[in-house]
Amino acid sequence: MVDQVAKVEVFSITIPRDTPYLGALRPGESVNEKGYIVRLGNRTVYPTADRTVVVRIETRDGAVGWGETYGIVAPGAVIALISDLLGPFVVGRDPHDVVVIHEDLYDLMRVRGYTGGFYLDALAAIDIALWDLSGQLAGLPIVKMLGGQRHDHLPAYVSGLPKRTLAERADFAAEWQGRGFDSFKFAAPVADDGVVAEMESLRSRLGPKARIACDMHWVHSAEEAVALIRAMEPHGLWFAEAPVKPEDIDGLAHVARSVSTTVAAGEEWRTVFDLVPRVARRACGIIQPEMGHTGITEFMRIGRYAEAHHLKVIPHATIGIGLFMAASLQASAALTVVECHEYQHSVFEPNRRLIESDMDCKAGLYSLPTGAGLGVKPSEEALGLLHKH
Incomplete structure (x- = not known):
């Protein structure tokens, strides 16, 4: 039975x-x-x-x-x-x-x-x-159940530079560069001197080859976002994430049409139905599904829809204890159009003790967990922290 x-x-x-x-x-x-x-x-x-x-x-x-x-x-x-x-x-x-x-x-x-x-x-x-x-x-492993493994490793970008001053944030990024990472994203809400100064500082410190993206955190009107992105572009902006409020699809499309930089969006989406109207307007070139919101089934539907419309996928990555992080890597490894994956070092590294796994991120590359299913499970410490409801 x-x-x-x-x-x-x-x-x-x-x-x-x-x-x-x-x-x-x-x-x-x-x-x-x-x-x-x-x-x-x-x-x-x-x-x-x-x-x-x-x-x-x-x-x-x-x-x-x-x-x-x-x-x-x-x-x-x-x-x-x-x-x-x-x-x-x-x-x-x-x-x-x-x-x-x-x-x-x-x-x-x-x-x-x-x-x-x-x-x-x-x-x-x-x-x-x-x-x-x-x-x-x-x-x-789940990747094999999703049609097969396209990637053995996934390039990772360092997300967030949680230091107080502009100089300290640039030095912090340079430390990660010294560990083999070549891609970075800074968060506009804590770029205290403004995104243009942040971009200029990072470019000066990291050199011409580093990829540097800006997470604009949904706060701007379309016109404001266009002006800021254009001001960052001379410093080699990799992508501009979440430039306008999530519900402003027309504004997102306006930004995408008005700048040279690729616009990224999608961390707040739950299903492929969130992607469809934005694709219809060519409102973004990079799709950022977040496994903690989508689950694997909708993550793959979003990824396949992006593939069918020749869009890149760079998944978002809030971590938790690492279970849905592992799910994101398993699903990402099955998709041709995934070219990079977010690395939330400030959560991944301190919380990795809470799972049993060989999942890792070193020298700019994620390695997938091995084993059946997710390839991870809660550690003894995590089991001791579980509060049942």
């Missing part, structure tokens, strides 16, 4: 960090009673600790798959959606029917407007866990 899902469990993990994501607090920024800060540079909320939501799915015969999604803000929302709604609909299903289950769970709420946000984040965690479980049962 075919094995069936017997149990879906959901946990949260909180991991203290010395310095908040994106670096020390700027003037006017403070931590509220829930441990959140709002970055004034992009008006976006961030936690002061790393937090993630982890899903464990077990079959009647005892096979286990692990998944993970965003838990950085209001993790209880994701947890409730999994424990109260989605999880019970997975129990009793054939774990090999991963895509079918994804479609069924998506359909449960699509006509009520829940095509994004916490609902799809919750679905992403379940999807990753089911792919991991299916791979465990087949004895194959």
Whole structure:
């Protein structure tokens, strides 16, 4: 008899960090009673600790798959959606029917407007866990189950330079360059002297061959974004990420038409349906799916749609403890158009102790985890941190 899902469990993990994501607090920024800060540079909320939501799915015969999604803000929302709604609909299903289950769970709420946000984040965690479980049962890494492995290693770019001053950020980038990395991205909200000065400083310090991108964090009007990108272009801008607000598709298209630099977008998208209207407007040339939002099924749909329209894919990479990071590498390695992958060193490195894996990022290259399924699982330390809901 075919094995069936017997149990879906959901946990949260909180991991203290010395310095908040994106670096020390700027003037006017403070931590509220829930441990959140709002970055004034992009008006976006961030936690002061790393937090993630982890899903464990077990079959009647005892096979286990692990998944993970965003838990950085209001993790209880994701947890409730999994424990109260989605999880019970997975129990009793054939774990090999991963895509079918994804479609069924998506359909449960699509006509009520829940095509994004916490609902799809919750679905992403379940999807990753089911792919991991299916791979465990087949004895194959997920990349082989997605059609085959196109890349043995994936080039990585250093994301974020969380130092206080312009000179310190340039020196920090140069340290990573000395370790074999040739691609970098800085965050506009903490480029305190302005993005043009940041770009000029990094180019001067890193030399002519380094690739340098700017994450503009969705704060500008289209016209403002065009002016800033054009001002950075003489210093060799690699790509401009998130130049306008996520809902401003026409503005994104205007920016893409008006600058020489390739425009990148997509970290906030949940499904291929977010990509379709932007492709129709040729609004971006680099697609940045985030595994923690999409899960593997939608990540691959986004990647294949990008391939069909001759667009590049450079995945976004929030880390958690590393489960959905591993999923992102597995899926990316199956896609021809993935030319690089984000490396969130300030999360990946301190949190890697929380998984058992040979997944690594050295000398500018990611190496995929080996083994069946994701190739990773929570470490004993991580298991001790799991808070069950």
